[in-house]
Amino acid sequence: MQSLGIDVLFKGTNAIRLLKGLWVSVEISIISVAISIVLGLVIGVLMTSKNRIMRFVLRAYLEVVRIMPQMVLLFIVYFGTTRVFGINISAELSAIIVFVFWGTAEMGDLVRGSIKSIPRIQYDSAYALGLNKFQVHFFIIFPQTIRRLIPLSINLVTRMIKTTSLVMMIGIVEVLKVAQQIIEANRKASPNAAFGVFVVVFLLYFLVCWPISRFAVKLEKRWT
Amino acid sequence: MKKNLLTKLGTILVSTTIIGASLAGCGSAKADNAETAISEEDTATADAAKEQEAGDAEEAQESAEEAGDGEEAQDTDAVYRTLDEIKESGTINIGVFSDKSPFGYVDENGEYAGYDVYFAEKIGEDLGVDINYVSTEAANRIEYLQTGKVDIILANFTVTEERAQEVDFALPYMNVALGVVSPSDNVVESLDSVGADDQIIVISGTTAETYLEKNYPDIKLQKYDAYAEAKTAFENGNGVAWANDNTEVIAFSLENEGFTVGIPSLGDADTIAPAVTKGNESLLTWLNDEIETIGEDNFFHQDYEATLLDTYGADYENTLVVEGGKVQ
Amino acid sequence: MDLNVLRSYIPLYNEALLLTLKTGLLGILTAFAIGLSGAAAIYFNVPVVKKVLGIYIELFRNTPLLVQLFFIYFALPKLGLRISAETCGILGLGLIGGAYMIETMRSGLFSIDRVQSESALSLGMTDRQVFFHIILPQAFSVSMPGIMANVIFLLKETSVFSTISLMDLMFTAKDLIGMYAKTIECLFLLVIYYLIMLLPVSILGSIIERRVRYAEFGD
Numbered sequence: 001m002q003s004l005g006i007d008v009l010f011k012g013t014n015a016i017r018l019l020k021g022l023w024v025s026v027e028i029s030i031i032s033v034a035i036s037i038v039l040g041l042v043i044g045v046l047m048t049s050k051n052r053i054m055r056f057v058l059r060a061y062l063e064v065v066r067i068m069p070q071m072v073l074l075f076i077v078y079f080g081t082t083r084v085f086g087i088n089i090s091a092e093l094s095a096i097i098v099f100v101f102w103g104t105a106e107m108g109d110l111v112r113g114s115i116k117s118i119p120r121i122q123y124d125s126a127y128a129l130g131l132n133k134f135q136v137h138f139f140i141i142f143p144q145t146i147r148r149l150i151p152l153s154i155n156l157v158t159r160m161i162k163t164t165s166l167v168m169m170i171g172i173v174e175v176l177k178v179a180q181q182i183i184e185a186n187r188k189a190s191p192n193a194a195f196g197v198f199v200v201v202f203l204l205y206f207l208v209c210w211p212i213s214r215f216a217v218k219l220e221k222r223w224t
Numbered sequence: 225m226k227k228n229l230l231t232k233l234g235t236i237l238v239s240t241t242i243i244g245a246s247l248a249g250c251g252s253a254k255a256d257n258a259e260t261a262i263s264e265e266d267t268a269t270a271d272a273a274k275e276q277e278a279g280d281a282e283e284a285q286e287s288a289e290e291a292g293d294g295e296e297a298q299d300t301d302a303v304y305r306t307l308d309e310i311k312e313s314g315t316i317n318i319g320v321f322s323d324k325s326p327f328g329y330v331d332e333n334g335e336y337a338g339y340d341v342y343f344a345e346k347i348g349e350d351l352g353v354d355i356n357y358v359s360t361e362a363a364n365r366i367e368y369l370q371t372g373k374v375d376i377i378l379a380n381f382t383v384t385e386e387r388a389q390e391v392d393f394a395l396p397y398m399n400v401a402l403g404v405v406s407p408s409d410n411v412v413e414s415l416d417s418v419g420a421d422d423q424i425i426v427i428s429g430t431t432a433e434t435y436l437e438k439n440y441p442d443i444k445l446q447k448y449d450a451y452a453e454a455k456t457a458f459e460n461g462n463g464v465a466w467a468n469d470n471t472e473v474i475a476f477s478l479e480n481e482g483f484t485v486g487i488p489s490l491g492d493a494d495t496i497a498p499a500v501t502k503g504n505e506s507l508l509t510w511l512n513d514e515i516e517t518i519g520e521d522n523f524f525h526q527d528y529e530a531t532l533l534d535t536y537g538a539d540y541e542n543t544l545v546v547e548g549g550k551v552q
Numbered sequence: 553m554d555l556n557v558l559r560s561y562i563p564l565y566n567e568a569l570l571l572t573l574k575t576g577l578l579g580i581l582t583a584f585a586i587g588l589s590g591a592a593a594i595y596f597n598v599p600v601v602k603k604v605l606g607i608y609i610e611l612f613r614n615t616p617l618l619v620q621l622f623f624i625y626f627a628l629p630k631l632g633l634r635i636s637a638e639t640c641g642i643l644g645l646g647l648i649g650g651a652y653m654i655e656t657m658r659s660g661l662f663s664i665d666r667v668q669s670e671s672a673l674s675l676g677m678t679d680r681q682v683f684f685h686i687i688l689p690q691a692f693s694v695s696m697p698g699i700m701a702n703v704i705f706l707l708k709e710t711s712v713f714s715t716i717s718l719m720d721l722m723f724t725a726k727d728l729i730g731m732y733a734k735t736i737e738c739l740f741l742l743v744i745y746y747l748i749m750l751l752p753v754s755i756l757g758s759i760i761e762r763r764v765r766y767a768e769f770g771d
Contacts, residue, residue: 008332011332012331012332012333012334013332013333013334014332017334079367079371082303082370082371082372082373083370083371086303088303088371088372088373090373091373169449171358171359171360171361171364171368171373173322173359177322177323177359178330180322180323180450180452180453181322181323181329181330181452182332183323183452183456184323184324184325184329184330184451184452184455185325185329185330185331185332186332187325187455187459187479187480188479188480191459191480194456194459194460
C-alpha cells in the first residue's frame, strides 16, 4: 500500500475531500441536465417547425455546439463575458451555462429525432378520430417521444459528468483538483501518491458513470 | 445534398460573424483603455515602486475621465470592489495557489496553508472580514484580477514590468529570482549546456516561462498549467530540469531527495507582492499601509518561521523575507 | 481587438493546429484500428478476447479522457512506465476512441442480415471472403455516420491535451493569455482555428451520411 501511495487517502480528511470534489462534479451535471431537458424539449419541438429561418438558426446553434470543444466554451463564458459585457460570473455558474448551452442543443436534437421517428400514420389516425392539434401532440406524440428520449437523456447525464472533469481549468475545485492538492501536500511523505490518487479518481468516475449507463442500456432494451 | 451544404456554409458564416461581432464589440469598448496603457508603456521602468506611481497616476487620470462621463459609466466600468464594498460584504476574495507547497497549498484537513496564506489570514483579520480563497493557476492570475473574480492575488506573484501594466502591485513581501533544479545524477549548471533535444519544464504564466522564451528561445520548454502537474512530471523524469522561482526550486530540492539546484539564481533579482485590479486605489493604499504596519512587528519573519522554516531552515530567512515593503 | 496582436499570434496558432492535427489523426487511426479489430473479434465471438474487450469498453467509455491521460501520464511512471507527452496523447485518444469505435462498428456488423452471409457461404465462399467482401463493406457504410461523429468527438477531445504539456490549440491560447493577457484576441483566434479544423470534417460527415442513406434506401 505504502509504495503505491494509496495510504495518503486515509490521512486527515483526504478521502472525504475527494468525495466532496466528486459531488461538486455530479451536482453541476445534475443541475445542467435538468435545465437542458426542459429547454431541450422546447428547442426540439422548434427544430421540427416549418419556419425555415427558425430551422436554420437552430441548425447553426447545433453546429456550433457540435464543433466547439466544451473547454473553449468554458473559457469564453468564464473569461470572455466579463471582458465583453462587464458581468462577473462565478466559475460554477459559467460551467452550468456552458453545460446547459451544450445539453440543450444535444437534447433538442434528440427530441427532434424522436418526434420525427413517430410514423406519420399516428398523426393521421389521431386527427381522424377528431382530436385537435394540441391533443394530438400532448396525448399521442409526447408520451411516445418521452419514452424514446429517456434512455438517450440518461446517456447525456454520464457525458456531462465526464465533461465536468474540465471545470478544473476554470478554477472550480472538483475531484481532479482535490487530487492534485492531495498529491502536492503529501509529496514528501508519499512520493508515489500520484499513482494511488489517480487510480482512485479513475475508479470514482467509473463507479459513478457505469451504473448510470447500464441503467440507460436496460431501459433502452426494455422500451424498444 | 446541395441544400445541406448550403446550410452548413451558412452556419459557418453566421457563427463566425456572431462570435466575431461580439468579440469585436468588446474590442472597441476596450480600445480607450488600451491607448492609455500604451502611453504608459514609455514611462514604465523596472523599478516596482515607480511602476506603482505610474499606475496610480494613470488611474487618477482615468477616474477623472470617468467622472466626466457621469456616475453610471463608472459603475459599469469598475470590475473591482473598493475597500468599503469589501468591508460591507463581509468577505474578501483572495486568489492563492492550492498546489504550491510551502507557499500556498491545501493541507490534509482541507485547510489552505503556506507563506502566502499566512499573510492572507492576517489581511482578513485586520480588515475584519471572512476570507474566500479562490484556487488559481499561474496563468490565470492576471485574468482573475482583470475580471474581478478576486480582490487580491496573493499567489507568489512576481512583480514585473509587463504585469504592472495589467494589474497594480502593492509593496513587496518576498525576494525572488529564477532558479533551475535538476536530478542530482545529471545536474544542469548552465542553460547554455542544455542539449537540443532536452526539454526544460516550466509552468505556464510564470516569470520563468517568459524569461526563457525571451533569452533562450532555442531551449525546448515543456509547459504545464498547475504546479502539481509540473512537479509530478519532473519527478517522473519527463524533463531534464525544472525552471521556476528559485524559492520554489530550492524548496523542492530540500524536500525531495535526489534533486539539486544547479542554477540557484538566474535573471534579475525580483520581488513578490500582492496585486489588486488596476485602479483599485482604496484597497491598494490599505494593503501598502498594512504591509508597513505589520512590518514594524516583524510579521513576515513570523510568517517565515511558521510556514517556511521547516523547508528552508533559518539560513534563508533574511534573503527571502522582505519586511515592511522595504527591499534591503 | 488589436490586429497586430492577432497577426503576431497566428504563427503560434498554426504550429498548434499542426500538432493538434498530427496527434489527433494518429490517435484516430489508432482508435480506428482498435475499433475494427475489436468489432471483428466480437463478431466472431472469440472467447476470452470478447470478455476483455467488454471490460475495456466499459472502463474507457465511463471515464473522462482527462482522467485517463492523467493516469497514463502521471501515475504509470510511478510503476516505471514512462512515455512522452505526445505518445501519451495519441495513446489516450486511441484508447478512448477505440472503445467508441468498437461499439459503432459492432452495431454496423450486426446490422447486416444473416441471410447474406448464409447465401454467400452457400455460394462456396470461405468465411474470410464472406467477412471481407460481403459483410465488412456494407457494415462499414452503415457505421460511417457514427464513425464520423466519433472523429469529430475525438478531434474536439484533443483540447484536454493541454494538461499533459502538449502545445495544442487550447494550450497555446491559455499560455498566451497567461503571458500577455490579450484574452479577447486569444479566444477569438481559438474559435476561428477550431472552426477551420472541424467544419470541413463536419461537412464531410453530412455528405457521407447522405450517401450512406442513399445506398441504403435509394433516393
